[in-house]
Amino acid sequence: MSTEGxxxxxxxxLVGTMGRLVVFFWSISLLLIAPPNWIPLAVGTWLGVAVxxxxxxxxxxxxxxxxxxFGFLIVANIFWVGELDWNLWGLAVSSEGLLIGLQMVLRxxxxxxxxxxxxxxxxxxxxxxxxxxxGLEGLGFSMGVxxxxxxxxxxxxxxxxxSLRMKGGLRRQRWRGLRLLLVNIIGNALCRADEVxxxxxxxxxxxxxxxxxxxxxxxxxxxxxxxxxxxxxxLILVR
Amino acid sequence: xxxxRNLTVRYDSGFALQDVTLDIPTGQCVLVxxxxxxxxxxxxxxxxxxxxxxxxxxxxxxxxxxGMDVREHxxxxxxxxxxxxxxxxxxxxxxxxxxxxxxxxxxxxxxxKDEVRERVSWALSATNLMGSxxxxxxxxxxxxxxxxxxxxxxxxxxxxxxxxxxxxxxxMHGIRQVTATLQALRERHGVTIVLIEHxxxxxxxxxxxxxxxxxxxxxxxxxxxxxxxxxxxxRNLGLRRLMDYPTEPWRSLVIADSRHRGxxxxxxxxxxxxxxYGGRRVIQDINLTLYPGEFVALVGDxxxxxxxxxxVAAGLLKPLEGTICFNGGELKQPGLDISLLxxxxxxxxxxESVNExxxxxxxxYGLFEPERHVQILAEADLVDLRSRxxxxxxxxxxxxxxxxxxxxxxxRLLMLDEPTIGQDxxxxxxxxxxxxxxxxxxTTILLITHxxxxxxxxxxxxxxxxxxxIALEGRFRRSEQEKTYAHVEAREAWG
Numbered sequence: 001m002s003t004e005g006x007x008x009x010x011x012x013x014l015v016g017t018m019g020r021l022v023v024f025f026w027s028i029s030l031l032l033i034a035p036p037n038w039i040p041l042a043v044g045t046w047l048g049v050a051v052x053x054x055x056x057x058x059x060x061x062x063x064x065x066x067x068x069x070f071g072f073l074i075v076a077n078i079f080w081v082g083e084l085d086w087n088l089w090g091l092a093v094s095s096e097g098l099l100i101g102l103q104m105v106l107r108x109x110x111x112x113x114x115x116x117x118x119x120x121x122x123x124x125x126x127x128x129x130x131x132x133x134x135g136l137e138g139l140g141f142s143m144g145v146x147x148x149x150x151x152x153x154x155x156x157x158x159x160x161x162x163s164l165r166m167k168g169g170l171r172r173q174r175w176r177g178l179r180l181l182l183v184n185i186i187g188n189a190l191c192r193a194d195e196v197x198x199x200x201x202x203x204x205x206x207x208x209x210x211x212x213x214x215x216x217x218x219x220x221x222x223x224x225x226x227x228x229x230x231x232x233x234x235l236i237l238v239r
Numbered sequence: 240x241x242x243x244r245n246l247t248v249r250y251d252s253g254f255a256l257q258d259v260t261l262d263i264p265t266g267q268c269v270l271v272x273x274x275x276x277x278x279x280x281x282x283x284x285x286x287x288x289x290x291x292x293x294x295x296x297x298x299x300x301x302x303x304x305x306g307m308d309v310r311e312h313x314x315x316x317x318x319x320x321x322x323x324x325x326x327x328x329x330x331x332x333x334x335x336x337x338x339x340x341x342x343x344x345x346x347x348x349x350x351x352k353d354e355v356r357e358r359v360s361w362a363l364s365a366t367n368l369m370g371s372x373x374x375x376x377x378x379x380x381x382x383x384x385x386x387x388x389x390x391x392x393x394x395x396x397x398x399x400x401x402x403x404x405x406x407x408x409x410x411m412h413g414i415r416q417v418t419a420t421l422q423a424l425r426e427r428h429g430v431t432i433v434l435i436e437h438x439x440x441x442x443x444x445x446x447x448x449x450x451x452x453x454x455x456x457x458x459x460x461x462x463x464x465x466x467x468x469x470x471x472x473x474r475n476l477g478l479r480r481l482m483d484y485p486t487e488p489w490r491s492l493v494i495a496d497s498r499h500r501g502x503x504x505x506x507x508x509x510x511x512x513x514x515x516y517g518g519r520r521v522i523q524d525i526n527l528t529l530y531p532g533e534f535v536a537l538v539g540d541x542x543x544x545x546x547x548x549x550x551v552a553a554g555l556l557k558p559l560e561g562t563i564c565f566n567g568g569e570l571k572q573p574g575l576d577i578s579l580l581x582x583x584x585x586x587x588x589x590x591e592s593v594n595e596x597x598x599x600x601x602x603x604y605g606l607f608e609p610e611r612h613v614q615i616l617a618e619a620d621l622v623d624l625r626s627r628x629x630x631x632x633x634x635x636x637x638x639x640x641x642x643x644x645x646x647x648x649x650x651r652l653l654m655l656d657e658p659t660i661g662q663d664x665x666x667x668x669x670x671x672x673x674x675x676x677x678x679x680x681x682t683t684i685l686l687i688t689h690x691x692x693x694x695x696x697x698x699x700x701x702x703x704x705x706x707x708x709i710a711l712e713g714r715f716r717r718s719e720q721e722k723t724y725a726h727v728e729a730r731e732a733w734g
Contacts, residue, residue, distance in 0.1 A: 141343075145333040151377055152329060159586035162555045166574030167644065168603030177603070180589035187630075188585060195330035201293050202323040203344035203395060204315035 016218030027114040054117030077101030246300035255281035273452035288317035322392030328384035332376035362394040382413025496713040512561030536698035578650035619643035
């Protein structure tokens with residue numbers, strides 16, 4: 001068979017899955033480890049990284065439900081935490097509570113943006129590939145089967161239920177109807193699983209020889225890992 | 240490339256192939272066809288090594304594919320020479336990205352990263368899918384899914400590609416996509432193709448040769464023009480001939496005509512109906528009236544909203560907007576007044592035997608009458624099968640059982656969603672004749688189908704759906720081809 005055709009070498013990304021995962025854990029750890037007076041610096045550094053890597057995720061904290069939550073965090077703290085030592089438009093509030101509330105909001109914003117940025121930039125298959133490296137072999141294949149089987153199962157179950165409804169539903173033979181419905185759904189799922197296995201076997205699949213989904217390593221990933229780990233280590237030492 | 244000698248395959252239920260001998264040279268495209276249960280799929284399973292390695296069956300004879308004896312080599316070894324594509328594209332895709340799906344086979348072979356990447360690129364470009372490599376297979380259309388399945392098979396660099404009814408669940412657009420891919424593979428890459436199909440127009444265009452099978456044997460083998468023009472052979476086997484397949488779009492085949500018989504009151508009337516799932520409207524502003532005893536066809540491409548319309552009419556899906564009036568009032572009980580036969584009969588069959596299945600609905604509604612039960616079994620030709628387990632029935636028998644279960648509640652409107660999938664013309668014709676009898680007795684039939692011939696032959700009225708709306712309503716325009724066909728049939732009938 002001819003092997004002509006495009007065999008394009010894909011352009012290597014600057015930041016790969018490993019780099020993005022390091023940034024994700026670094027962002028969360030940074031805010032957890034940083035002492036209170038270092039938080040503005042930590043947030044500034046993190047903000048710079050977030051703007052570079054996933055600027056779109058920075059819009060998430062401005063959604064109405066998050067703004068309401070942040071407002072609630074601040075209001076709860078200024079009234080109930082610390083001494084009421086400030087007068088704000090005639091109301092006695094706590095300056096200590098305000099600081100604590102702001103810190104909580106900043107941490108929440110960092111976690112929110114980090115999760116959004118990571119989940120938008122890294123495919124679930126790559127996460128599965130990553131977890132496979134930690135001993136969960138075959139996870140990528142299992143997740144793929146599950147994700148592709150679920151819509152089928154949902155539709156098949158819905159059809160079975162609709163079909164039962166057309167036969168009177170669960171009126172006179174309630175328990176029998178329910179049992180038959182479950183058997184039908186499970187039977188269909190097993191048939192489908194059998195088809196999947198045959199199809200996988202026809203492509204040389206064997207559970208003993210399943211291959212781990214390869215991870216994409218970006219050009220800067222090792223640099224990001226080194227800098228990220230060093231900065232966290234430095235923070236721990238400073239504390 | 241393929242050498243089969245005295246091949247006999249037997250399942251627990253009986254012989255599937257009997258003493259089959261054939262040779263297929265390199266680069267040839269062979270169309271294998273025949274009535275349901277003739278052994279086509281078993282032949283595909285043998286060529287890919289699934290029989291005898293993964294599916295239990297008695298196997299006699301010798302089969303060599305690309306120089307490998309299928310009994311001696313493992314499926315993994317055979318997979319490097321023979322690619323397999325099955326009927327249902329969804330059950331062949333189990334990854335989260337198209338790229339990983341196509342890379343699955345090469346990775347299983349333990350190839351290096353560069354080799355896997357090179358094979359994936361080649362397979363995706365051969366199937367014109369380079370732009371879809373990051374998409375999720377579950378989000379693709381039926382035709383695209385089947386193309387991904389072909390690409391996944393191609394990435395194993397097979398010399399032979401075996402496709403088992405790849406067009407079965409596709410509309411015309413999907414079929415054209417897959418046909419173009421196969422044509423390119425054959426012309427540019429010299430892949431030997433074994434195409435197993437009921438649908439002959441596209442298959443005949445691709446094929447150099449046709450193998451016609453019946454009862455596990457090859458009964459005709461030759462050039463497409465010679466085999467496909469033997470009308471008596473096709474008629475005797477209950478198969479369709481090439482002239483049964485117009486290739487024009489539905490719009491050009493239907494003449495607008497909204498006249499109805501004035502003496503009849505409407506059975507069901509839908510006014511301004513919109514419906515969908517999760518806030519997404521699948522059908523919009525539907526105005527449709529069905530009358531007692533009508534035989535109506537609902538046609539359109541995949542995703543046009545035909546099944547959704549049927550679910551709404553059956554009272555199984557609530558409309559977002561609009562009103563549905565059944566026999567002058569509201570629809571009270573789904574199943575009793577309106578029944579819907581789903582595409583996959585297995586979704587509809589619950590109990591352990593044919594007898595129980597047909598009796599379940601009437602017993603549940605407290606309407607069971609032994610005489611009526613026996614009559615329904617007789618009408619659906621299920622009397623001899625009444626004690627059989629449902630899983631032991633053929634696809635056609637399962638479908639007849641599901642339909643008998645619907646009819647046991649005497650619905651006034653029966654809707655059938657794609658009853659043609661996987662059925663040969665002989666089975667279909669018997670089903671349609673039965674529905675015509677029902678329609679003559681006053682039951683309204685709504686047939687959802689892609690099948691031109693059924694529409695042409697049986698429907699009194701045709702409703703064409705496009706993008707969730709009724710685009711055209713009228714009757715089938717008999718093409719010159721159909722007129723000739725009708726003339727030939729009449730002449731044959733008169734001897």
